[in-house]
Amino acid sequence: MNAxxxxxxxxxxxxxxxxxxxxxxxxxxxxxxxVLDRRRIYVLPxxxxxxxxxxxxxxxxxxxxxNNNPALLLTCLLAAAAYQSVFTAFGTLNRLQxxxxxxxxxxxxxxxxxxxxxxxxARARHSLHVSAGAAQIGFDLDADGAATLRIPAxxxxxxxxxxxxxxxxxxxxxxxxxxxxNPDFAALVYxxxxxxxxxxxxxxxxxxxxxxxxxxxxxxxxxxxxAGDPPxxxxxxxxxxxxxxxxxxxxxxxxHEVVLDPATLRGLAYxxxxxxxAAWVCMAETRRVPYAxxxxxxxxxxxxxxxxxxxxxxxxxxxxxxxx
Amino acid sequence: xxxxxxxTETQFRLTAAAVFVAVLxxxxxxxWLIALPVLVLFALCWLQRWRGGTRPPAWIKLPLVxxxxxxxxxxxxxxxGREPGSALACAMLALKLLETDNRRDAxxxxxxxxxxxxxxxxxxxxxxxTALLCAALALLxxxxxxxESPRTAWRRDLRAGxxxxxxxxxxxxxxxxxxxxxxxxxxxxxxxxxxxxxLGERMAPGTMQExxxxxxxxxxVVFDGATPPREELYWRGPVLWNxxxxxxxxxxxxxxxxxxxxxxxxxxxRVGYEVTLEPSERHWLxxxxxxxxxxxxxxxxxDMSLVSRTRIDAATRYRMVSAPNYELDPVLSPLHRRxxxxxxxxxxxxARALAQRWRDEFKGDPxxxxxxxxxxxxxxxxxTLNAPxxxxxxxxxxxxxxxxxxxxxxxxxxxxxxxxxxxxxxVVTGYQGGYxxxxxxxxxxxxxxxxxxxxxxxxxxxxxxxxxxAAVSPQRVQFGARAAAGASVPWYQADWLMAMRNQLxxxxxxxxxxxxxxxxLRQQSLLxxxxxxxxxxxxxxxxxxxxxxxxxxxxxxxVMRAPRRAGDALDAAYARLCRKLARAGTVRDPADGPVTLAxxxxxxxxxxxxxxxxITQYVSLRYACALPAPERIQxxxxxxxxxxxxxxxxxxxxxx
Numbered sequence: 005m006n007a008x009x010x011x012x013x014x015x016x017x018x019x020x021x022x023x024x025x026x027x028x029x030x031x032x033x034x035x036x037x038x039v040l041d042r043r044r045i046y047v048l049p050x051x052x053x054x055x056x057x058x059x060x061x062x063x064x065x066x067x068x069x070x071n072n073n074p075a076l077l078l079t080c081l082l083a084a085a086a087y088q089s090v091f092t093a094f095g096t097l098n099r100l101q102x103x104x105x106x107x108x109x110x111x112x113x114x115x116x117x118x119x120x121x122x123x124x125x126a127r128a129r130h131s132l133h134v135s136a137g138a139a140q141i142g143f144d145l146d147a148d149g150a151a152t153l154r155i156p157a158x159x160x161x162x163x164x165x166x167x168x169x170x171x172x173x174x175x176x177x178x179x180x181x182x183x184x185x186n187p188d189f190a191a192l193v194y195x196x197x198x199x200x201x202x203x204x205x206x207x208x209x210x211x212x213x214x215x216x217x218x219x220x221x222x223x224x225x226x227x228x229x230x231a232g233d234p235p236x237x238x239x240x241x242x243x244x245x246x247x248x249x250x251x252x253x254x255x256x257x258x259x260h261e262v263v264l265d266p267a268t269l270r271g272l273a274y275x276x277x278x279x280x281x282a283a284w285v286c287m288a289e290t291r292r293v294p295y296a297x298x299x300x301x302x303x304x305x306x307x308x309x310x311x312x313x314x315x316x317x318x319x320x321x322x323x324x325x326x327x328x
Numbered sequence: 329x330x331x332x333x334x335x336t337e338t339q340f341r342l343t344a345a346a347v348f349v350a351v352l353x354x355x356x357x358x359x360w361l362i363a364l365p366v367l368v369l370f371a372l373c374w375l376q377r378w379r380g381g382t383r384p385p386a387w388i389k390l391p392l393v394x395x396x397x398x399x400x401x402x403x404x405x406x407x408x409g410r411e412p413g414s415a416l417a418c419a420m421l422a423l424k425l426l427e428t429d430n431r432r433d434a435x436x437x438x439x440x441x442x443x444x445x446x447x448x449x450x451x452x453x454x455x456x457x458t459a460l461l462c463a464a465l466a467l468l469x470x471x472x473x474x475x476e477s478p479r480t481a482w483r484r485d486l487r488a489g490x491x492x493x494x495x496x497x498x499x500x501x502x503x504x505x506x507x508x509x510x511x512x513x514x515x516x517x518x519x520x521x522x523x524x525x526x527l528g529e530r531m532a533p534g535t536m537q538e539x540x541x542x543x544x545x546x547x548x549v550v551f552d553g554a555t556p557p558r559e560e561l562y563w564r565g566p567v568l569w570n571x572x573x574x575x576x577x578x579x580x581x582x583x584x585x586x587x588x589x590x591x592x593x594x595x596x597x598r599v600g601y602e603v604t605l606e607p608s609e610r611h612w613l614x615x616x617x618x619x620x621x622x623x624x625x626x627x628x629x630x631d632m633s634l635v636s637r638t639r640i641d642a643a644t645r646y647r648m649v650s651a652p653n654y655e656l657d658p659v660l661s662p663l664h665r666r667x668x669x670x671x672x673x674x675x676x677x678x679a680r681a682l683a684q685r686w687r688d689e690f691k692g693d694p695x696x697x698x699x700x701x702x703x704x705x706x707x708x709x710x711x712t713l714n715a716p717x718x719x720x721x722x723x724x725x726x727x728x729x730x731x732x733x734x735x736x737x738x739x740x741x742x743x744x745x746x747x748x749x750x751x752x753x754x755v756v757t758g759y760q761g762g763y764x765x766x767x768x769x770x771x772x773x774x775x776x777x778x779x780x781x782x783x784x785x786x787x788x789x790x791x792x793x794x795x796x797x798a799a800v801s802p803q804r805v806q807f808g809a810r811a812a813a814g815a816s817v818p819w820y821q822a823d824w825l826m827a828m829r830n831q832l833x834x835x836x837x838x839x840x841x842x843x844x845x846x847x848x849l850r851q852q853s854l855l856x857x858x859x860x861x862x863x864x865x866x867x868x869x870x871x872x873x874x875x876x877x878x879x880x881x882x883x884x885x886x887v888m889r890a891p892r893r894a895g896d897a898l899d900a901a902y903a904r905l906c907r908k909l910a911r912a913g914t915v916r917d918p919a920d921g922p923v924t925l926a927x928x929x930x931x932x933x934x935x936x937x938x939x940x941x942x943i944t945q946y947v948s949l950r951y952a953c954a955l956p957a958p959e960r961i962q963x964x965x966x967x968x969x970x971x972x973x974x975x976x977x978x979x980x981x982x983x984x
Contacts, residue, residue, distance in 0.1 A: 042888060052435050055435075055436075055439060056439055059439050059440075059442065059443060062443070063442070063443060063446050064507075065514065066446070066447075066450075067446065068507075068509060068510045068514075069510065069514050070450055071509070071510070071642060071847075072449060072450060072453060073453075073504075073843050073844050073845075073846050074449045074453040074457075074458040074843060074844065075446050075447075075449040075450065075453070076504060076507070077458065077462075077500065077504050077843065078445070078446050078449060078458065078461055078462060078465065079446060080499075080500040080501075080503040080504045080507070081462055081465060081493065081496055081497070081500040082442055082465055082468075083500070083503065084496035084497075084498075084499035084500040084503065085465070085469055085492045085493050085495075085496035085500075087496075087499070088492070088495060088496050088499060088880075088883060089492065091883050091884065091886070091887045092492070092887075094887055095887045098887065098888065130476075130477045130480070131476050131477040131479075144477065144479050144480070173476055174473075174476055174477060175469075175472075175473045175476060175477070175488060175492065176469060176472040176473060176476060176492075177435065177472060177475060177476045178472075
C-alpha cells in the first residue's frame with residue numbers, strides 16, 4: 005500500500021517534470037560547481053513550525069484577553085525569534101558551493117561512496133542534510149570539506165546519483181530550506197564479483213602447483229604502497245624501517261598468463277559470466293598472474309597492475325547490457 | 329512507525345533545563361502540596377536518566393497522571409481558572425519530561441514550556457520577572473537548536489539562543505507596539521483573586537501589620553506644581569465608622585454617592601496631581617486629603633473616600649484635585665452624628681470611665697478633651713511594630729496595660745475615647761507620606777506607608793483630622809513608618825537598602841508606564857505624528873505590516889549581502905599598500921605579481937627602499953610559509969599604515 009503510493013508519487017513527479025520543466029526546474033543536468041542562491045533555495049515551515057505557530061496564536065489570544073502587556077511582549081519576542089530563524093535557515097544554504105563529486109568505483113551489490121565536496125564561503129554551516137533517493141546523511145561544515153553519501157549500487161555500469169537534495173532545518177527546526185542539484189556526474193559500478201569463483205583458467209596444461217609458485221615466489225623489488233594493494237603484499241618489516249608503507253613487487257613470469265574470455269564459459273548466464281570474469285580479474289591481480297581480457301568488442305592484452313585491473317573491470321562493467 | 333533517534337546527553341540536559349526554568353516561577357508560588365510532587369517528578373526524571381534512561385512503564389505513569397488533577401481539585405476545588413490551570417500545566421509538563429527520549433517529545437515539551445512560561449506573567453508582571461522570563465526564552469531556543477544540531481557544544485547553543493533573542497527584539501517591539509488590542513475580553517475576565525496585601529474595609533488590631541512590612545509600591549504620584557510638605561501628605565482611603573468591640577468596619581450603604589449636606593469649603597490653594605495606582609484587587613482609589621472631585625468611573629462617598637465602580641485589577645491612572653486646607657461638613661446630619669457616636673455596649677468599661685471623667689472635668693469642651701487624650705497618649709505610649717496581643721476589651725487592654733502599638737491601635741483607641749466622651753469621631757485609613765524620587769520627579773507610596781488616623785467633628789470647624797500616632801512618634805509622620813519603628817524594622821528595610829530601592833523604583837515606574845499601561849489610547853497617540861488621528865484595526869495592522877516589512881527587509885538584505893571582502897588580513901594590508909602606491913603614481917597592473925611590482929617600485933624610487941621592502945615582506949609572508957604567524961601579519965599591517973609616499977606629480981602619473 006505504502007510502496008504503491010510512493011511509486012505513484014514518483015510517477016506523478018516524473019510526469020510533472022516531463023510536462024512542466026519550467027515549474028520544477030529540476031530536469032536539466034548542470035555542470036559543477038553549483039552555488040546555491042536565492043533562485044534555487046526553497047523554504048517552507050516544518051510541521052513543528054506550524055505547531056509552534058498555533059501555540060503562539062493561543063499565547064497571543066491569552067495575553068490579549070487578559071490585557072497583559074508583559075505576556076504579550078514575551079509572546080511577540082518568541083514569535084519574532086521563531087520567525088526570524090527563517091533567515092538563519094536561508095543563510096545555512098545561501099552561497100554554499102558544491103564544487104565536486106567524487107566516487108571510487110565499487111562493485112554492484114555494494115554501496116557507492118559518493119564524496120560531495122563543499123565550499124562554505126567562510127561560514128559555518130550547521131546540520132546540513134544531503135539525500136539522494138533513500139540515501140541520506142547529516143553533517144556540519146565548519147570549513148570547506150566533504151560529506152560521504154552511501155548510495156546502493158545494484159547494477160554494473162554507470163550510476164547516476166541523480167538529483168541531490170541539500171536541506172537544513174537549522175537553527176530551530178521551524179523551517180526547512182532545501183535546494184535540488186542535478187549534477188552532471190556518473191560513477192562507474194564494476195560488475196558484481198562471483199562469491200566463490202572456480203580456479204583461474206590457465207592456458208594449456210598448467211598445473212595449479214605451478215600457479216602457486218608464481219604467486220608466492222620471485223620477490224623482485226619493493227615499491228610504494230598504492231590504494232588497492234592487497235594487505236598481505238605489504239612488506240611490514242621494510243615499511244617499519246622506512247616509515248612509509250612498502251609493497252612487495254613480484255616478478256611477472258612471461259608466457260604464463262590467463263586469458264579471460266566469456267566465450268569459454270559455456271552453460272552460464274550472460275551476467276553470471278561477467279560476474280565470474282570480474283572475480284577472476286581480481287583473483288589474478290592478487291596472485292600476480294598476468295591476465296588478458298577478450299570481450300566481443302574489447303580486447304585487452306595481458307598485463308598486471310592497478311591500471312590494468314581497472315581497465316579490465318571497466319570494460320566488463322560497460323559490456324553490453326550495462327546500465328546506461 | 330519510524331523510530332526516532334534517542335536524545336544525546338546535551339540535548340536532554342538542555343531540554344530538561346528549559347522545562348525546569350519554565351516551571352520554576354510557578355513552583356515558588358504553588359502550594360507545597362503540588363510543588364513538592366512536581367519537584368519529586370524532576371528528581372525521578374534525573375534518576376531515570378542517570379540509571380540508563382528507559383521510559384517508565386504505564387503502571388507508573390498512569391497513577392501519576394491521575395494523581396495531579398486529584399491533588400489540584402483537593403486544593404483549589406476545581407481544575408479551571410488561572411491558578412489551578414497553571415498548576416496542572418506545570419505538573420503535566422514535568423510528567424512529559426519523564427517520558428521524553430526522542431526529538432519529537434522534546435520539541436513538544438519545549439513548546440509547552442513556552443506556554444507555561446508566559447502563564448507565569450499572569451501572576452506577576454513586574455519588570456524583573458518579565459526580564460527573567462525573556463532570558464529563559466533564550467534557554468528554550470538553545471534547547472531547540474541543540475535538538476537540531478546535536479554535534480555542537482551546549483555553550484554555543486546558549487549563545488545562539490541569546491543572539492536569536494536579541495536579534496528578534498526590534499521585530500518583537502514593533503509587533504508589540506502596533507498589534508491591535510482587544511476592546512473587550514473574548515472570554516470572561518479573570519475573576520479569581522490573587523492574595524495581595526492592601527488596605528481593607530476592616531481594621532482590627534494587627535490587621536495592618538502585614539501591610540507595614542510590605543515594601544511593594546501602592547501608588548505613584550506626580551504633582552502639577554509644588555508638593556505639600558511631607559507631614560501633610562495624608563492619602564485618604566476607606567473611612568471606618570462601625571466598631572463592634574474588636575474591629576472597625578465601613579457601612580456598606582456609604583459607598584453610594586451622598587448629596588445630603590456633605591460639603592467642602594476650600595480654604596487656600598488647590599493641588600492638582602496624577603495618581604497611578606498599582607493593581608490592588610480592591611475598589612479603593614487613593615487621594616490626598618480632601619479630594620474635590622471623583623475620577624471617571626468612581627464615586628466620592630459621603631465620607632470623602634473614593635470608590636471605583638470596577639475592581640482595580642490593572643495599573644490605573646487618574647487625575648485628581650485636592651484641597652489641603654478645607655472645612656468639611658460644617659453641619660453634621662443627625663444620621664451621621666448618630667453613626668459617629670455609636671459604640672458597642674458592654675466593651676471597654678475603663679476607657680468609657682476615663683472619657684466620662686474628661687467630659688466632666690472639661691465640661692464637655694471638645695478641644696480640651698482632644699488635647700487631654702493626645703497628651704496622655706504622647707506621654708505614656710510607645711510606637712512599635714511588635715505590638716503585644718490584646719484581649720476581649722482591646723481598647724482597655726491597649727490604653728491601660730500594654731501601651732505599645734502602632735497607628736491602628738492609636739487611632740482605634742483615640743476614636744473610641746472621643747466617642748465615649750460625646751465627640752463624633754471616625755477612623756480614616758490610607759497612606760501617609762511617601763518617598764520623593766528626585767530623578768523621576770514623582771512620589772512613590774509603598775504599602776508600608778499605610779496609616780490610620782482619626783477625624784473628630786467639632787462645632788464650627790467640621791471634621792478635623794487628628795493623628796494620635798503623631799503625638800507618640802512625630803517621626804512617623806515626618807520620616808515614615810520605618811524611622812518610627814526603630815530597631816523593629818525587618819533587615820530588608822534597612823535605610824541604605826530602602827534608599828537604593830527607592831531610586832530603583834524609577835525603573836519600575838518606567839516599566840509600569842511604558843509597558844504595563846500601554847493601551848489602545850497610547851497606541852493611537854504614537855501614530856498621531858504620522859498623520860493618523862484615529863487609529864483603528866486596519867490602520868494599526870497596516871502600520872505593523874509596514875514597520876515589520878522594513879525590519880524584515882533589512883534582515884533579508886543582511887542575509888543575502890555579498891561577503892564584504894575576499895581574502896584575509898594579509899591580503900587586506902597588501903591591497904592597502906597597492907592603493908598607497910597607486911596614489912603615489914605607481915599603479916599596479918592587474919597582471920603584475922608582487923615581484924614585478926617591487927621591481928617597478930625600485931625603478932621609480934631608487935633612493936628609498938621602504939616600499940620595496942614591504943612588498944618583499946609580503947612575498948615572504950604569503951608564499952614562504954603555509955600559515956604566517958598573526959603577530960607578523962600585524963607588524964606588516966602597521967608598517968603599511970605607517971608608510972608615507974610622496975604624492976604623485978602629474979608627470980609621474982603620466983609616465984607610470
